Amino acid sequence: MSILKVKSLKVENQNYPMGMDCTKPRFSWELASDGKNIVQTAYNLIVINEEGKRIADTGKIDSDESIEVTIADLKLEPMTGYMVQVTVWDNEGNQAVTEGGFETGRFETAWKASWAEPVQIPTKASNLGGNLTMESVLENSNSKKERDFSEFQPAQYIRIPLKAKKGLKKARAYVTAHGVYRLEVNGVRPDDREFAPENTSYAGILQYQTYNITSLLKGEENIAGIILGDGWWTGRVGMTGDSCQYGETIGLLFEAILTYEDGTSEVVTGEAGKSSTGPIVFSDIFVGEKYDARKEMQNWSCPEFDDSKWKPLHKVEYPMNNLVGQYGEPVRPIRIFEPKEIIETPIGETVLDVGQVLAGQLEFTIDAPEGIQIKLEHSEVLDDKGNYYNNIIGVNKEQTEIYITKEGKQTYRPVFSYHGFRYIRISGWPGAISVKDFKVYALSSEMRDISEFTTSNLKINQLQSNIWWSQVSNTLSIPTDCPQRERAGWTGDIMAFSPTLCFNRGANTFLSRWMANVRTEQLENGAIPMIVPYLEAYKAMAKNFIGSDTSCGWGDAVIQVPVAVYKAYGDKRILEENYTAMTRWMNYIADRVQNNHPEGYEEWDDERKARSHYLWNTDFHFGDWLVPSMVLGNPDGMAMMKTAYATMAFVAPAYYAFSAKSMVEVAEALGKTKDAENYRDLYNKIREAFIKEYVHDDGTMDADLQGIYVIALKNGLVSDEVRPKMAAHLCKMIEKNRGCLDTGFLSVLFILDVLCENGYRNEAYKLIFQNQCPSWLYEVEHGATTIWESWGAIEEDGTVSTYSYNHYAFGCVGEWMYREMGGLKAAEPGYKKICVAPALDCGLLFARVSEHTPYGIASVDWKLENGKAEVKVEIPVNTTAEVILPGMDKIDIGSGFYVFEVKL
Numbered sequence: 058m059s060i061l062k063v064k065s066l067k068v069e070n071q072n073y074p075m076g077m078d079c080t081k082p083r084f085s086w087e088l089a090s091d092g093k094n095i096v097q098t099a100y101n102l103i104v105i106n107e108e109g110k111r112i113a114d115t116g117k118i119d120s121d122e123s124i125e126v127t128i129a130d131l132k133l134e135p136m137t138g139y140m141v142q143v144t145v146w147d148n149e150g151n152q153a154v155t156e157g158g159f160e161t162g163r164f165e166t167a168w169k170a171s172w173a174e175p176v177q178i179p180t181k182a183s184n185l186g187g188n189l190t191m192e193s194v195l196e197n198s199n200s201k202k203e204r205d206f207s208e209f210q211p212a213q214y215i216r217i218p219l220k221a222k223k224g225l226k227k228a229r230a231y232v233t234a235h236g237v238y239r240l241e242v243n244g245v246r247p248d249d250r251e252f253a254p255e256n257t258s259y260a261g262i263l264q265y266q267t268y269n270i271t272s273l274l275k276g277e278e279n280i281a282g283i284i285l286g287d288g289w290w291t292g293r294v295g296m297t298g299d300s301c302q303y304g305e306t307i308g309l310l311f312e313a314i315l316t317y318e319d320g321t322s323e324v325v326t327g328e329a330g331k332s333s334t335g336p337i338v339f340s341d342i343f344v345g346e347k348y349d350a351r352k353e354m355q356n357w358s359c360p361e362f363d364d365s366k367w368k369p370l371h372k373v374e375y376p377m378n379n380l381v382g383q384y385g386e387p388v389r390p391i392r393i394f395e396p397k398e399i400i401e402t403p404i405g406e407t408v409l410d411v412g413q414v415l416a417g418q419l420e421f422t423i424d425a426p427e428g429i430q431i432k433l434e435h436s437e438v439l440d441d442k443g444n445y446y447n448n449i450i451g452v453n454k455e456q457t458e459i460y461i462t463k464e465g466k467q468t469y470r471p472v473f474s475y476h477g478f479r480y481i482r483i484s485g486w487p488g489a490i491s492v493k494d495f496k497v498y499a500l501s502s503e504m505r506d507i508s509e510f511t512t513s514n515l516k517i518n519q520l521q522s523n524i525w526w527s528q529v530s531n532t533l534s535i536p537t538d539c540p541q542r543e544r545a546g547w548t549g550d551i552m553a554f555s556p557t558l559c560f561n562r563g564a565n566t567f568l569s570r571w572m573a574n575v576r577t578e579q580l581e582n583g584a585i586p587m588i589v590p591y592l593e594a595y596k597a598m599a600k601n602f603i604g605s606d607t608s609c610g611w612g613d614a615v616i617q618v619p620v621a622v623y624k625a626y627g628d629k630r631i632l633e634e635n636y637t638a639m640t641r642w643m644n645y646i647a648d649r650v651q652n653n654h655p656e657g658y659e660e661w662d663d664e665r666k667a668r669s670h671y672l673w674n675t676d677f678h679f680g681d682w683l684v685p686s687m688v689l690g691n692p693d694g695m696a697m698m699k700t701a702y703a704t705m706a707f708v709a710p711a712y713y714a715f716s717a718k719s720m721v722e723v724a725e726a727l728g729k730t731k732d733a734e735n736y737r738d739l740y741n742k743i744r745e746a747f748i749k750e751y752v753h754d755d756g757t758m759d760a761d762l763q764g765i766y767v768i769a770l771k772n773g774l775v776s777d778e779v780r781p782k783m784a785a786h787l788c789k790m791i792e793k794n795r796g797c798l799d800t801g802f803l804s805v806l807f808i809l810d811v812l813c814e815n816g817y818r819n820e821a822y823k824l825i826f827q828n829q830c831p832s833w834l835y836e837v838e839h840g841a842t843t844i845w846e847s848w849g850a851i852e853e854d855g856t857v858s859t860y861s862y863n864h865y866a867f868g869c870v871g872e873w874m875y876r877e878m879g880g881l882k883a884a885e886p887g888y889k890k891i892c893v894a895p896a897l898d899c900g901l902l903f904a905r906v907s908e909h910t911p912y913g914i915a916s917v918d919w920k921l922e923n924g925k926a927e928v929k930v931e932i933p934v935n936t937t938a939e940v941i942l943p944g945m946d947k948i949d950i951g952s953g954f955y956v957f958e959v960k961l
């Protein structure tokens with residue numbers, strides 16, 4: 058007889074989410090059993106409110122559903138805590154129970170608080186994006202002039218008195234800001250979140266955070282202390298480093314609700330606060346922070362502090378319809394560690410090597426006399442001689458902290474700034490310096506690490522680690538391209554990377570939240586901007602430089618990101634929520650295609666004209682961005698643009714087909730049969746038109762580039778007859794290219810699959826083990842600890858260049874490695890059905906891949922020994938799997954542990 062356990066009862070995929078503005082939460086739980094072939098046969102969900110009243114009881118429902126479960130007619134009250142209990146039954150007659158909970162947000166409850174602002178000097182708005190040129194970027198970066206940052210404004214410190222009576226039962230603070238803020242109550246932070254209210258498209262979505270402050274209130278007199286900084290609101294952000302993307306002044310929205318045992322409650326609002334400036338002389342989220350420890354105000358957020366000289370906040374009017382409770386986990390320190398070493402560089406500078414490229418902050422502790430200025434400058438690489446090298450060029454890209462000491466022992470970590478770095482040049486440090494004086498804080502949006510991938514090849518393992526680090530560095534609040542130069546929500550990057558991201562960490566709440574921003578930013582004509590949040594500076598830049606807000610592959614993120622989430626986690630709601638946005642995007646393309654025509658169109662015959670109505674052959678596109686052969690050794694912006702112009706005409710129509718094909722899947726998943734049929738029809742028409750227009754009978758195309766063939770093959774844009782010729786031609790091109798890939802942003806994600814699907818598995822393995830430039834292992838062999846923006850960012854001769862060294866896009870190969878080399882695939886969305894098919898012939902001696910699926914851990918652990926392979930498989934309860942091994946018929950299995958032996 059087996060034993061059944063049920064655990065991890067989650068609400069909206071989180072453990073006890075607080076302040077969630079979601080009226081129809083989804084519940085999920087995991088089952089564990091020591092038996093085999095165990096499935097859930099029934100469940101019973103009960104929801105109990107704070108008063109202990111049962112507000113929902115589903116009764117015993119015969120169902121194997123254990124994820125994405127909703128309760129019909131569930132009526133939730135705002136700002137209320139709920140306990141949830143699930144009882145499950147399995148096919149062996151076992152029963153098990155577990156509990157979880159959540160607390161709702163404000164829903165539609167009107168705020169009693171108003172926006173309040175401290176007395177301040179507004180930040181001057183810049184408009185560099187409007188007139189930025191390559192020359193101005195270089196001029197600024199090469200300037201040796203020491204900046205005084207006098208145009209930067211200080212952080213504001215705010216005190217709000219919170220009077221509490223006896224018999225306090227529950228206290229909550231609902232807080233958000235224009236800027237970024239940090240809350241303390243009586244000197245204690247309620248949690249360790251960073252950069253609240255985080256980075257969203259503020260005009261449409263501004264998150265408020267909910268804090269449980271009950272235990273922080275002591276007696277009658279209490280103080281809520283808030284530090285308020287520039288953040289993404291007035292700070293200098295994005296590629297252009299422009300300030301004031303949303304406003305010129307920073308402000309606070311604060312409401313605390315104190316509930317008493319006798320049922321009464323009191324509301325305290327932020328307008329009652331007073332403000333002053335303090336030790337944070339300025340704090341820009343990109344540029345850095347200046348901190349004068351001599352200006353610290355002991356106990357400033359405690360009742361006893363004298364604030365008689367502080368100035369009252371004043372009320373200001375702002376729309377309140379953009380406010381929504383934070384959805385998903387906050388940004389937090391996810392790793393804290395000691396740096397690797399301190400180097401004295403050949404030119405005699407002191408540089409700290411933390412040993413890992415990452416996004417985060419450096420903390421130091423020092424015992425010093427008063428008034429010493431210490432400077433910390435951050436970068437990602439050293440130059441070929443081992444000297445400090447600033448790889449991030451541009452306006453407002455200093456990545457520098459300036460700290461002025463107070464007397465005695467002191468510890469400092471920036472409050473409202475973070476950087477992308479591995480190396481820190483330290484100047485002004487008094488006395489001896491040791492790694493022990495420092496701590497590195499890697500920051501990221503908190504997500505569960507759900508995967509493992511270890512193999513017999515150390516370089517492949519390092520590649521896996523590099524992907525993980527680029528992922529965590531670029532999932533700080535939103536998915537970004539890089540954590541230093543732009544930190545922008547480039548839609549194309551996440552389009553390519555989302556399947557890998559979803560495999561590595563539990564990213565559904567993170568990506569669902571970002572998709573809400575995508576919907577908010579969707580233009581009236583249905584276009585999805587190439588960057589979300591779509592900053593004003595980027596709008597200006599897009600207009601001036603390329604004349605377009607969107608691009609194929611980038612805008613397609615509106616479809617591909619939800620699809621990746623659905624496949625990884627079985628999350629259908631992300632498809633539902635974004636379905637309208639997806640169809641609007643498809644209609645936008647259809648409109649471009651039907652009503653805009655390329656040059657020469659008027660002279661075409663009717664057949665060609667008709668065909669053109671299915672081909673996206675106009676508009677600007679980034680195309681197969683960064684084709685290595687066009688950019689390697691040529692790191693200037695114009696070379697990058699060359700890849701766009703050389704490929705866009707072929708990539709745009711092919712990606713239209715890709716999206717039409719994906720829309721068939723989405724519509725089918727949502728039961729929209731008619732739509733699915735229409736999209737299938739559209740796909741077939743695009744396919745037919747593409748083949749006629751671009752594909753020659755010998756399998757070549759006029760744009761004779763690897764990436765173009767890869768995209769065409771992956772999306773079926775070739776007849777069955779010509780397919781083998783095209784695949785063979787692609788392989789020949791790889792061979793001619795010294796066995797190296799030559800694919801950009803929109804084709805790298807497909808290349809290895811295309812080779813495998815067309816009978817060239819060995820060629821795929823050769824590419825993954827390749828160590829010549831460009832290749833993944835070239836980067837590893839050249840010391841990479843993250844994925845680079847350009848494959849040759851460090852050249853063969855050691856020359857380093859001003860690329861980003863932390864761009865996850867080309868790390869999209871991760872998903873292929875886990876799926877094909879490790880052999881663990883989701884045969885159905887969310888791994889309800891699993892396919893085990895390890896590549897025992899890929900050149901590894903062993904590989905272990907595991908994924909904490911929504912149902913529990915699935916793993917494949919294989920090794921070769923004495924002409925045999927041993928394959929250990931673990932399948933979670935409530936799922937099934939098919940096992941495909943060489944020389945054996947397909948085997949269907951249920952949950953449990955299995956060991957297979959394969960003769961090779």
Ligand code: BGC
Pocket residue numbers: 538539543547548549550679682864866
């Ligand atoms: C970013 C990319 C982005 C691209 C658009 C770059 O500056 O860093 O990753 O997708 O521009 O082509």
